[in-house]
Amino acid sequence: MSTTIVGGGNMGEALLAGLSSSDVTVVEQSSSRASYLSSRYGVPVSELEPAVSKADTVFLVVKPYHVAALLDSIAGHVRPGQLIVSAVGGTPTGSIEARLPGAPAVVRSMPNLPVSVGAGTIAISGGRHATSEDLDRVRAMLAPLGRVVEVAESQLDAVTALSGGGPAYFALLAEAMIDAGVLAGLPRPLAEELVLATAAGAGRMLGSPDADPAALRAAVCSPGGTTITAIHELESRALRASVMAAVVAARDRSIEMGR
């Protein structure tokens, strides 16, 4: 089964890293970026039209404002039996189907960057012409990249806000904690080492099948101790309400981008 990834930016590269053992071709309009991907992953980089014509599966991994022009360019080169898998944020399957001929099998997906290390979270949803066999095919292809969850398309804007963007929120927290360590008097390299190891450790615990974030937090908070003092400070600055407002704003932005 041959796969073509159109768009080799942050997410295209992450998918490529995860899929690199398969038969993958990349299409990337920036020549410097294309050379980097080809030498780093040993994959062929091709022109758009032939790469789309020959592929069994075409991944669309461009920015939302580039997708209409891209679909117009490939409309004459797609064929029945091909699967179109979009990772384009905020772009409904209906607007992809409308720009392609026939009854294209379109699957909308929302991956996140940890797909590059096999620890991604990928939500998928089939368009009007995607069969359950098509969804099974996508699920099997993406399984090595992390957890694959099928959702209703109406849920994908919220999924985008939550797990699509989620790695950035954890990274922001890690950055803030590193600065906090410096503010508390630690040298920056030591603060970085401690925070990154703590993030990896907490991530591993939270990744176990019976993980319970509330129980983990409670287990760290000694009565009258240091951690509950820190959590009181965070809660008095409305950490939870801020996170909720941020995710809802991101969901609304995804909906707005799809209009």
Ligand SMILES: NC(=O)C1=CN([C@@H]2O[C@H](COP(=O)(O)OP(=O)(O)OC[C@H]3O[C@@H](n4cnc5c(N)ncnc54)[C@H](O)[C@@H]3O)[C@@H](O)[C@H]2O)C=CC1
């Ligand atoms: N970065 C992330 O964590 C995630 C991104 N996404 C989605 O993935 C898509 C891409 O995002 P990024 O990779 O972050 O953006 P990016 O800007 O890093 O990459 C897009 C790439 O597509 C290339 N490109 C644009 N039009 C092209 C065309 N016609 N032919 C070939 N190459 C073309 C650009 O040169 C660029 O390298 C977006 O729609 C985004 O919503 C989805 C989930 C997570």
Ligand SMILES: O=C(O)[C@@H]1CCC=N1
């Ligand atoms: O920020 C964005 O629009 C994309 C979608 C999810 C993660 N990155």
